Amino acid sequence: MTSxxxxxxxxxxxxxxxxxxxxxxxxMPAELRQMKQAEAEALFRRIGITFAVYxxxxxxxxxIPFDMFPRVFSGAEWAKLDRGIKQRARxxxxxxxxxxxxxxxxxxxxxxxxxxxxxxxxxxxVVGFVPPKGVYSHIVGIDLVRTxxxxxxxxxxxxxxxxxxxxxxxxxxxxxxxxPDLFRENRIxxxxxxxxxxxxxxxxxxxxxxxxxPTVVILxxxxxNSAYYEHSFLADLMGVELVEGQDLFVEGEFVFMRTTExxxxxxxxxxxxxxAYIDPLCFRPDSMLGIPGLMDVYRSGGVSxxxxxxxxxxxxxxxxxxxxxxIRFYLGEEPIxxxxxxxxxxxxxxxxxxxxxxxxxxxKEVHGSGGYGMLVGPKASADQVEMFRARITANPxxxxxxPTLALSTTPTFVAEGVAPRHVDLRPYCLVGERIELxxxxxxxxxxxxxxxxxxSSQGGGVxxxxxxxx
Amino acid sequence: MLLSVDHVTRxxxxxxxxxxxxxxxxxxxxxxxxxxxxxxxxxxxxxMGGGFRDGxxxxxxxxxxxGPVNEITVRVTGQIETVDMAGVLRGHKELxxxxxxxxxxxxxxxxxxxxxxxxxxxxxxxxLAAAHDISARVSDAIVYTSDxxxxxxxxxxxxxxxTGVCQDQAHAVIAIARHIGLPARYVSGYLLVxxxxxxxxxxxxxxxxxxxxxxxxxxxPANRCCPDDRYIRLGSGLDSPHAAMIRGIARGQGEESLDxxxxxxxxxxxxxxxx
Numbered sequence: 227m228t229s230x231x232x233x234x235x236x237x238x239x240x241x242x243x244x245x246x247x248x249x250x251x252x253x254m255p256a257e258l259r260q261m262k263q264a265e266a267e268a269l270f271r272r273i274g275i276t277f278a279v280y281x282x283x284x285x286x287x288x289x290i291p292f293d294m295f296p297r298v299f300s301g302a303e304w305a306k307l308d309r310g311i312k313q314r315a316r317x318x319x320x321x322x323x324x325x326x327x328x329x330x331x332x333x334x335x336x337x338x339x340x341x342x343x344x345x346x347x348x349x350x351x352v353v354g355f356v357p358p359k360g361v362y363s364h365i366v367g368i369d370l371v372r373t374x375x376x377x378x379x380x381x382x383x384x385x386x387x388x389x390x391x392x393x394x395x396x397x398x399x400x401x402x403x404x405x406p407d408l409f410r411e412n413r414i415x416x417x418x419x420x421x422x423x424x425x426x427x428x429x430x431x432x433x434x435x436x437x438x439x440p441t442v443v444i445l446x447x448x449x450x451n452s453a454y455y456e457h458s459f460l461a462d463l464m465g466v467e468l469v470e471g472q473d474l475f476v477e478g479e480f481v482f483m484r485t486t487e488x489x490x491x492x493x494x495x496x497x498x499x500x501x502a503y504i505d506p507l508c509f510r511p512d513s514m515l516g517i518p519g520l521m522d523v524y525r526s527g528g529v530s531x532x533x534x535x536x537x538x539x540x541x542x543x544x545x546x547x548x549x550x551x552x553i554r555f556y557l558g559e560e561p562i563x564x565x566x567x568x569x570x571x572x573x574x575x576x577x578x579x580x581x582x583x584x585x586x587x588x589x590k591e592v593h594g595s596g597g598y599g600m601l602v603g604p605k606a607s608a609d610q611v612e613m614f615r616a617r618i619t620a621n622p623x624x625x626x627x628x629p630t631l632a633l634s635t636t637p638t639f640v641a642e643g644v645a646p647r648h649v650d651l652r653p654y655c656l657v658g659e660r661i662e663l664x665x666x667x668x669x670x671x672x673x674x675x676x677x678x679x680x681x682s683s684q685g686g687g688v689x690x691x692x693x694x695x696x
Numbered sequence: 697m698l699l700s701v702d703h704v705t706r707x708x709x710x711x712x713x714x715x716x717x718x719x720x721x722x723x724x725x726x727x728x729x730x731x732x733x734x735x736x737x738x739x740x741x742x743x744m745g746g747g748f749r750d751g752x753x754x755x756x757x758x759x760x761x762x763g764p765v766n767e768i769t770v771r772v773t774g775q776i777e778t779v780d781m782a783g784v785l786r787g788h789k790e791l792x793x794x795x796x797x798x799x800x801x802x803x804x805x806x807x808x809x810x811x812x813x814x815x816x817x818x819x820x821x822x823x824l825a826a827a828h829d830i831s832a833r834v835s836d837a838i839v840y841t842s843d844x845x846x847x848x849x850x851x852x853x854x855x856x857x858x859t860g861v862c863q864d865q866a867h868a869v870i871a872i873a874r875h876i877g878l879p880a881r882y883v884s885g886y887l888l889v890x891x892x893x894x895x896x897x898x899x900x901x902x903x904x905x906x907x908x909x910x911x912x913x914x915x916x917p918a919n920r921c922c923p924d925d926r927y928i929r930l931g932s933g934l935d936s937p938h939a940a941m942i943r944g945i946a947r948g949q950g951e952e953s954l955d956x957x958x959x960x961x962x963x964x965x966x967x968x969x970x971x
Contacts, residue, residue: 328791340798344795350792350938353792354749476745476760478743479744479746479758506945507718511937518945519719519745521719522747523758
């Protein structure tokens, strides 16, 4: 029987960051809790924050369940996470500039060239380009799990367009509205500066040819996209235009946006669209979502694209294994946050080990995301295990495996009252002229008892995440 | 050899289009054996956009045309001094690592028949000999025949029918080379079509294979040779679409048709025109 670290308790004693929540929890009668939960749901509905789930069908306007029990970090705990996350974001960006440049890390034999240059996410079309301020990934979402008081592991890095930050902001907003007392009794670091810092970060990477106050836009695939709410929410909070591909066009050396007052030049595009779709001239010719000619403008310094095309090669699950090596190579530092030990099925020995230990491992697709195409060995049926065995054998390079981590739990409101449920954390690190991290992030919680899968697409919920001021 | 090029591409739209965006690879490579005398690219009613040298050393130039237009003419004229480098690409500055050219693409996917053409080759012992063999085997297996394939034909399809043009032969060389672990890429350019009846057109394509110790070496299965001073190298890519001389998209409903003419002439004495 695995034991799990409960972030609120140490034995029967309440850990310091949660001290005041103990009274709050015990003082809340069941009726009040149900009333508040209904109120929270009504608020989320009114705001319109919903999340369509790929491949599940059903109600596209489904709410992600919100759990009112906050997840709390002490100032000291956060200080370490803050350093570790920023360190990682710096190293990932240094790696990207390097592998699209001289590839020193490959030449030095610290990462296999094949893993980088044969990677589907390696974008040949940007080789030789250094984006403004040397930043490829401007919003780095780093997924963390905790296994003990001082034990944190990075589960994966998201260097392209990590989503979910609107939940970080909305969860806080709603908690403050429903429980104003809690925010008087606890000194909680604010997160509401995120949109302004994001805007500043994006403006700070304006292209070489921009000689004025940069115009920033958010490029969305459109309202059918599952994260459309977030795109419009962030545009709103930053005070920038939300555009679709058809609203933008290339003329001469620049990109313009159609407005009621005529064309307006655009300097920075925060795109929430995959590389393959942003320019049909350069990438998928069948894409109706992109802007023809965008890449030529980008590469000649007429517009910035965030995240930079090609950033995905740094967050690939096979490349992930080498992030600690990147930190040592580029920064000359020891990694502050640990990687989860990872077996690459593409390596013969690793594959052998994985196939004979499937029942104990978590298996993931190298390019998968959202908890799809994943096997949690200890929870899987014999059929599922055999299905994965066949898949791995057929295409070993497509899979990695990790030990089943003993994810920490935090108290969570459930039908019977309060019970521990497993959580992870995704903070959003912003990288531009400066590197900044809002104290907080998105805590996802596996609402099903015993479940270790926190993805919203697999029945996960969200919580407000507190960082206490020291 | 002093070569003169006149390359005209006309686009016709049956209804006026609102605008056109193009991306060109129409500048000769900066490498040993190619010295520009004059070179000019023009686009009718076009506004020159951003240009840059990419990781493979090609000059990529954006153009836009503001509509409504029914017709666009892209014209390349120039003179260039060439020297026979025996197919070896020298003095060419590029950053993209050869390994990046091991990735296969749809038109260069090696099926069992293409893989079988690699039987008995020993690239580990002599990569250059292996590359020559690949090119020769492709010349035999895919006989140069016009109008039997189209722009979307894959190497595997061309081999299955046994005929194709330079694009298909180059794709096949690339597919086989990558299959045995040799980085390979598609090159687009011009060719002086000689009086000896060589099977090729003036707008030409061939393959380059990376030979450790030597660098990129060109192979032209269509003419059973390595590129010499009759060849003008423009750009490269993983396959034909990636190395296209002109890529473009029109905004609007108009159906597009195309007319291309390329003339490559050698210093007044020899000449050849292809329509």
